[in-house]
Amino acid sequence: xxxxxxxxxxxxxxxxxxxxxxxxxxxxxxxxxxxxxxxxxxxxxxxxxxxxxxxxxxxxxxxxxxxxxxxxxxxxxxxxxxxxxxxxxxxxxxxxxxxxxxxxxxxxxxxxxxxxxxxxxxxxxxxxxxxxxxxxxxxxxxxxxxxxxxxxxxxxxxxxxxxxxxxxxxxxxxxxxxxxxxxxxxxxxxxxxxxxxxxxxxxxxxxxxxxxxxxxxxxxxxxxxxxxxxxxxxxxxxxxxxxxxxxxxxxxxxxxxxxxxxxxxxxxxxxxxxxxxxxxxxxxxxxxxxxxxxxxxxxxxxxxxxxxxxxxxxxxxxxxxxxxxxxxxxxxxxxxxxxxxxxxxxxxxxxxxxxxxxxxxxxxxxxxxxxxxxxxxxxxxxxxxxxxxxxxxxxxxxxxxxxxxxxxxxxxxxxxxxxxxxxxxxxxxxxxxxxxxxxxxxxxxxxxxxxxxxxxxxxxxxxxxxxxxxxxxxxxxxxxxxxxxxxxxxxxxxxxxxxxxxxxxxxxxxxxxxxxxxxxxxxxxxxxxxxxxxxxxxxxxxxxxxxxxxxxxxxxxxxxxxxxxxxxxxxxxxxxxxxxxxxxxxxxxxxxxx
Numbered sequence: 001x002x003x004x005x006x007x008x009x010x011x012x013x014x015x016x017x018x019x020x021x022x023x024x025x026x027x028x029x030x031x032x033x034x035x036x037x038x039x040x041x042x043x044x045x046x047x048x049x050x051x052x053x054x055x056x057x058x059x060x061x062x063x064x065x066x067x068x069x070x071x072x073x074x075x076x077x078x079x080x081x082x083x084x085x086x087x088x089x090x091x092x093x094x095x096x097x098x099x100x101x102x103x104x105x106x107x108x109x110x111x112x113x114x115x116x117x118x119x120x121x122x123x124x125x126x127x128x129x130x131x132x133x134x135x136x137x138x139x140x141x142x143x144x145x146x147x148x149x150x151x152x153x154x155x156x157x158x159x160x161x162x163x164x165x166x167x168x169x170x171x172x173x174x175x176x177x178x179x180x181x182x183x184x185x186x187x188x189x190x191x192x193x194x195x196x197x198x199x200x201x202x203x204x205x206x207x208x209x210x211x212x213x214x215x216x217x218x219x220x221x222x223x224x225x226x227x228x229x230x231x232x233x234x235x236x237x238x239x240x241x242x243x244x245x246x247x248x249x250x251x252x253x254x255x256x257x258x259x260x261x262x263x264x265x266x267x268x269x270x271x272x273x274x275x276x277x278x279x280x281x282x283x284x285x286x287x288x289x290x291x292x293x294x295x296x297x298x299x300x301x302x303x304x305x306x307x308x309x310x311x312x313x314x315x316x317x318x319x320x321x322x323x324x325x326x327x328x329x330x331x332x333x334x335x336x337x338x339x340x341x342x343x344x345x346x347x348x349x350x351x352x353x354x355x356x357x358x359x360x361x362x363x364x365x366x367x368x369x370x371x372x373x374x375x376x377x378x379x380x381x382x383x384x385x386x387x388x389x390x391x392x393x394x395x396x397x398x399x400x401x402x403x404x405x406x407x408x409x410x411x412x413x414x415x416x417x418x419x420x421x422x423x424x425x426x427x428x429x430x431x432x433x434x435x436x437x438x439x440x441x442x443x444x445x446x447x448x449x450x451x452x453x454x455x456x457x458x459x460x461x462x463x464x465x466x467x468x469x470x471x472x473x474x475x476x477x478x479x480x481x482x483x484x485x486x487x488x489x490x491x492x493x494x495x496x497x498x499x500x501x502x503x504x505x506x507x508x509x510x511x512x513x514x515x516x517x518x519x520x521x522x523x524x525x526x527x528x529x530x531x532x533x534x535x536x537x538x539x540x541x542x543x544x545x546x547x548x549x550x551x552x553x554x555x556x557x558x559x560x561x562x563x564x565x566x567x568x569x570x571x572x573x574x575x576x577x578x579x580x581x582x583x584x585x586x587x588x589x590x591x592x593x594x
Contacts, residue, residue: 002098003105003131004043004051004122011120012036013088015044018114021521023054025121027086033061036088039530039551041124041132041155044115049098052115053107053124053132055550057526058089090121091526093549096132105135107547133159136547148193150186154538154551161541161552163501165194168545169439169480172471172498176488176516177505180565182537183484184210186503187441188557191395192216199384200394201438203419205412207447209401210563216392220380221399222411223360226592236380236398237364238414239373240301244294245271247410250458252349263345266338270307274299282371298369301353301362305346312342357404357591361411378422381415382438402591406459409448413463416440420470423477437478442467445483446490464492471498488515501543505554506534524549 012035013027023044027033036059044052062085092111100106124132133156148165152158177183187204188211194200195216204211212219223235231237243251245268253263271293278299279287287295314336321331353362367373384394403411419438426435442449448463470479471494483499485491489511496519507513517528520542527540527549534540537556542549571577587593 002049002051003135004045004096004124004128006043006120006122006128008120011122012042013086013121015115015117015119015121016087018117021092021111023090023092023115025088025090027088030061030084030086033059033086033088035123035125039155039527041129042090043096043122043124043128044119046095046113046115050112051096052092052111052113053094053096053548054090054092054121055527056088057091057529059087061086088121089526091524093524094547096135107132107135107139109547129156130158137162139547146193146197148190149555150190150541151537151553151555154553157553163541163545165545167543168501169437169482170475171500171544172475172481172483173501173503173543173545174483174485174488174496174499174519175503175505176485176507176512177539178508178512179486180536181486181505181507181534182539182554183486183505184443184561184563185537185557186505186539186554187211187443187482187484188214188559188561189555191441192557192559195392195395197394198386199436200392201382201384201436202395202441203381203415203438204395204397204441205415205443206397206399207401207408207444208563209399210561211397211443212399213562214395214397214559216559217395217397218387218393219397219399221401222403224402224592225356225359225590228356228359228363231365235360236377237360237368238377238411239298239364239368240361241275241298242296242374242414242418243410244417247414247462250462251352251407251410252345254344254348255458257344259341259345262338262341266308266311266342266345268293270304270311273307274304277303284371296374298371298373300369305349305353308342308346308349311336311338312340312346314339358407360403361407377418381419382422382436384436409457409459409463412448413459413466416463416470417466420466420474420477420479423474423479426477435478437480439480439482440470441482441484443484445485445495446487449483449492449495451490451492468492468494471495488512499543501541501545503539503541503554504528504531505539506536507531 012032013025015023016026017024027036036056038056038059040056042054042056044054046052094107094109095112097106098104133153137160147162148168149160149162151161153161175183175186191202191204191214194202220234220236223231223237226232227235248267248271249264252267253260257263275295275297276288276291278297279285279291282297287297315333316336318332318334352358356363381396387393398415400408400412419440423435423438448460449467450460450464467481471481474480481495481499483491483495488496489509496515499519502516502519504516507516513528513531516531520528524542527542530540530551538551538553540549541552
């Protein structure tokens with residue numbers, strides 16, 4: 001028996017016009033028009049057991065201009081002209097079938113046929129709404145062994161909202177919303193469920209340390225000044241030799257200087273020389289067969305500086321001698337091609353080497369100079385399973401809060417590139433499906449994945465190139481992106497356009513709303529008109545991972561992040577909490593929060 005059993009008097013109107021995915025409904029009764037509310041679901045019978053499902057996106061009542069008539073122009077039997085025109089615009093979102101082969105009560109986003117003119121349109125409410133939402137929940141829940149629950153439907157708070165975890169992570173996703181709308185809570189709630197899986201594989205790029213409260217995850221942090229003397233648990237060093245040549249240029253070379261080409265050439269020659277020497281010293285001569293300047297092998301930064309110093313001071317013996325004067329009999333020399341042209345470059349390099357804020361890259365412990373150092377780092381980034389203390393080693397939270405802002409894009413790009421390249425070079429196996437998929441959660445993406453690459457600096461461009469490549473090609477190699485941002489208008493449109501799933505919480509800014517609307521099919525743009533009016537924690541979810549594009553009240557995590565907005569006025573009213581400002585000043589001096 002169908003969940004829809006409507007009487008004609010329950011209809012809000014009849015179909016008046018039909019487009020590809022939109023229909024217009026004529027409502028003759030003002031009382032019926034009151035039941036047509038924006039965002040409500042409606043059903044239109046297509047065949048005996050097939051119903052089209054739509055969302056009301058606009059309701060209107062227009063007065064009709066009445067002609068000026070004489071007293072006797074119409075007789076008493078003439079029909080009375082309507083004084084107003086009522087209408088409803090509906091966007092079609094899918095098809096419900098009572099029977100679909102051997103299956104019963106199914107919903108699909110496909111539109112198999114369009115309604116006929118004058119077909120009645122019924123609002124889905126009360127018991128019909130409850131049963132329809134139950135079908136949506138059951139359909140989503142049965143699509144995976146461990147369903148991903150995200151909250152409850154706004155239309156029916158009793159119906160649990162599930163989304164397809166495979167399609168959410170496999171086809172990239174974007175979580176967007178203004179500050180305080182609930183982004184961090186949503187990320188925590190989703191990762192909390194992922195931690196229940198035996199071999200979840202997620203890397204969360206935490207820029208402010210706000211996810212340190214997630215007890216189910218493994219926590220790492222890019223090493224700070226306090227780790228240089230003694231490496232503390234969870235600290236990760238990213239030695240400079242992991243950088244590609246392009247990344248090194250963006251860090252070391254001043255592109256605005258007239259000697260920039262000479263600096264870049266000298267850097268390439270010296271890096272090639274150092275890496276080849278290291279390969280031979282390690283006894284890995286077979287690496288030379290596929291060697292490039294970007295081959296990640298360890299070598300000493302001091303050796304690189306010494307090689308650049310030699311080029312900067314290089315002189316050549318001309319073969320002639322001085323015939324007279326105080327230098328009589330001494331050989332004549334002339335400056336090398338790079339003599340004196342690398343001075344500023346070397347000063348910049350040596351200054352950064354001595355700056356302890358960059359110690360995670362330039363002052364890594366000796367263990368990071370071994371050939372196996374990259375193997376250990378790969379296991380930290382891509383390892384999965386359960387630790388002895390019950391934490392999920394597959395959920396990795398990497399804290400970047402102590403990384404200097406000028407180097408942040410390169411460091412994040414380096415982590416993303418390592419993950420992608422390791423996945424890329426993993427042997428696919430006989431079945432072609434042996435890679436273990438990993439998802440990268442890019443929190444605060446607008447800070448390092450800018451929209452305008454032309455306006456970005458060389459460091460931002462390196463990170464942008466890496467993540468745009470992942471967005472376009474990562475799915476083939478088991479690398480997914482989960483982009484999180486409060487300013488979607490500032491995030492690369494190339495990356496956002498590759499996200500097949502959009503979870504949009506409240507957005508107040510017009511430019512941000514416009515970006516989100518452009519990411520969706522034209523038929524769903526009306527659904528996004530509610531973005532500025534959403535409640536905290538309420539989102540519009542659209543994409544491959546959800547059967548029905550609709551409003552969902554997102555669930556709250558067991559372990560909330562440390563991102564709650566501080567209540568200024570309330571704190572100012574209450575007795576002051578003891579704050580050790582002396583210790584805060586000392587922490588600033590020592591560059592550590594410990």
